[in-house]
Amino acid sequence: MSSAAPAPVASAAPPDRGRQRIVLENVFKSFERAGQKTQVLADISLSADDGTFISLLGPSGCGKTTLLRLADGLIAPDSGRIAVSGHPPRPGPETGFVFQSFRLIPWATVSANIEFALLPTGLGRAERRERARRYMDLVGLTRFADSYPGELSGGMGQRVALARALIPEPKILLMDEPFAALDAQTRELMQTELMRLWSRLGSVVLFVTHSVDEAIALSDKIVLMGPRPGRILEVIDVGLPRPRQLFEMRSEPRFIELRDYLWNRIRTLVLTDPASDFYGRDLEPE
């Protein structure tokens, strides 16, 4: 197995893309459960520039979600330094978070759910309303403004969650496997939708995913992580031009090359991880 990623065909992202919005330096994080300490993240150093889309890719148990929660300021690291826009991170309108399970408020309408993210901003009621209308339009949910989350399909629910994360116009968008709960078609449409919204917004995105294809299709950089303790193994420049046609892109040589490489690395990680269900198995076809 080669240990270095194949070189990108196109040149990597231009250096003047933007300043370093998120910086993590030698970050360690562990959790204690029932008296037992588990190291979740070990020695994470990572930086993300404005306007870049970064995927965190890796098998279960490599601390990807924990890394997002650290970057949002929901939890604090045991040691190491985290800076967002030059300061220790604090949850708020500067950072949008999209959760895997949507986390919509069941007793609030679509409109009120989206507006919810503006409550701590100090914007007036009328202005919040107006902005919510604009973002509902942006994600195509205007017709459902007065519906409750229980009445929406999975794809619509995640669009509400996306609009809620985008409405404060955050500099940083953190997304935790946002499309994992969706069916394949909806997922593909949501990826296209996300690309469209992100290109307007120009924020930095940290995108956690299990899917190799999704990581390549969406990202500028892929951070490959390994499990127990969660650590960064490699940062790969995707080097595919933008704007991308998500469907046609899959037959491009660079896409196939990256996919083969990443699949092989992840397979090795899973087969050599003692905590994995597939530990030590020979998955080569007979």
Next chain:
Amino acid sequence: MTTVYRVLFMVLLIALWQIASMNVGRNLIPSPLATFHTGTAMLADGRLVGALGASLSIYLTGLFLAIVIAIPLGIVMGGIRLLGKTLEVYVYALSATPRVAFIPLIIALLGLGFEAKITVVLLGAIMPILINTYAGVLAVDTQLIEMARSVGLSRTGIFVRIVLPGSVPFIIVGLRLGATIGLINTVVAELYTAVTGLGGLLAIYGNSFRMEEYFVVVLTLAMIGVVVTETLRLLESRLSGWKTAG
């Protein structure tokens, strides 16, 4: 459609009642028609209205006090974990003790009047409201709380926007239970302390075998129960319309 079945069932009940009145001896069960006539007579001469007023004032005052004490207390117990954990054992112990056991003490302390009666109602109604409010605050969705934190909402904001609305369905269940037990305790209080109100009439007519009047009082109590629980159900469907929507 449900209304039609409900009316049909009522016709069936009245028919059974009629049959029973004809077959049980010694006039222990009055006929529906005789009961109806007695009822209109009692309404006309003011006996029923007076007793109803006395009972309702006890019931509603006791229930109101139970609500204004139990809901804030349950919220505070749920919001401050240490306080909740300290008090919950005693709350469960008190709610398992039959409240009738306290009546002699209440009479000794407060006498036989209005204060004693509303205390009996209050003691009965407060427990289910308190326990359900507490449970509702504890059952709040931690994922929604993390979402609200991530949005940047303050602790107070999270409490007001997520925790409280999330516990409303629990609180309403508590109100329904509390309202029912409160009504039971109203009658209990009127039987055990100074004999007044609908409970008083029950005792007087029951002890003197005036079964027509007695039946009128029982039916009046049943109707109060229906009105109260239906009102609360209406409130519930208004407050948690999102659950049944779609």
